[in-house]
Amino acid sequence: MESHDNPLGFKPGVSLLKSMLAELLVRAALRSNEDFVECLKEVLKKLGVSLRDLSRLSGVSLSTLNKLLGEKRDVRLSTYRGIVSAVRKLEGGLVEGRAVAVVASRQVLDKLKLASLGSVVIRKYPAESPEEAVASAIMAERQGVEAVVCAPLLSRVLSKFLSIPIVPIGGDKVDIESAVKAAVALVEGRRVE
Numbered sequence: 001m002e003s004h005d006n007p008l009g010f011k012p013g014v015s016l017l018k019s020m021l022a023e024l025l026v027r028a029a030l031r032s033n034e035d036f037v038e039c040l041k042e043v044l045k046k047l048g049v050s051l052r053d054l055s056r057l058s059g060v061s062l063s064t065l066n067k068l069l070g071e072k073r074d075v076r077l078s079t080y081r082g083i084v085s086a087v088r089k090l091e092g093g094l095v096e097g098r099a100v101a102v103v104a105s106r107q108v109l110d111k112l113k114l115a116s117l118g119s120v121v122i123r124k125y126p127a128e129s130p131e132e133a134v135a136s137a138i139m140a141e142r143q144g145v146e147a148v149v150c151a152p153l154l155s156r157v158l159s160k161f162l163s164i165p166i167v168p169i170g171g172d173k174v175d176i177e178s179a180v181k182a183a184v185a186l187v188e189g190r191r192v193e
Contacts, residue, residue, distance in 0.1 A: 101140035
């Protein structure tokens with residue numbers, strides 16, 4: 001299939017979640033408004049979503065969406081954020097509410113008995129190699145977690161890829177639960193003790 005016939009580059013049999021539609025929208029927006037609009041049209045088609053549904057999920061008025069798709073005009077940042085957020089929700093896997101990710105080996109995760117702290121959910125992402133850990137942390141951020149807890153060495157690597165706070169296990173946070181509590185405090189805007 002030619003790339004102009006398949007602007008999103010979907011491969012037959014690949015699930016929508018694995019295609020990361022929201023990420024494709026972000027990349028298209030960085031190229032140009034025209035690419036963003038064309039990508040949005042394809043994403044809506046792939047998801048089987050109407051403009052009315054997108055409007056409801058994104059908080060962007062139906063009128064604005066119609067104008068965006070019908071005319072060549074700049075996309076306001078708030079409009080862009082609303083659309084990308086809605087597509088992420090439609091893709092599935094989005095974390096509901098506030099959450100912190102813990103990326104570690106299964107043995108370390110088994111020691112963590114916390115499922116939540118206050119209103120913040122603790123999500124566990126098992127990884128048995130550095131590559132799996134990086135991929136899991138990136139996936140966690142895309143799913144909406146607000147902070148990542150991980151090994152100190154991994155935290156240095158992740159700081160190059162993530163835009164959310166990273167709390168390493170170790171130092172004054174000698175155990176995993178202390179690191180998780182520090183991450184939750186960051187998410188809630190409290191001072192870390």
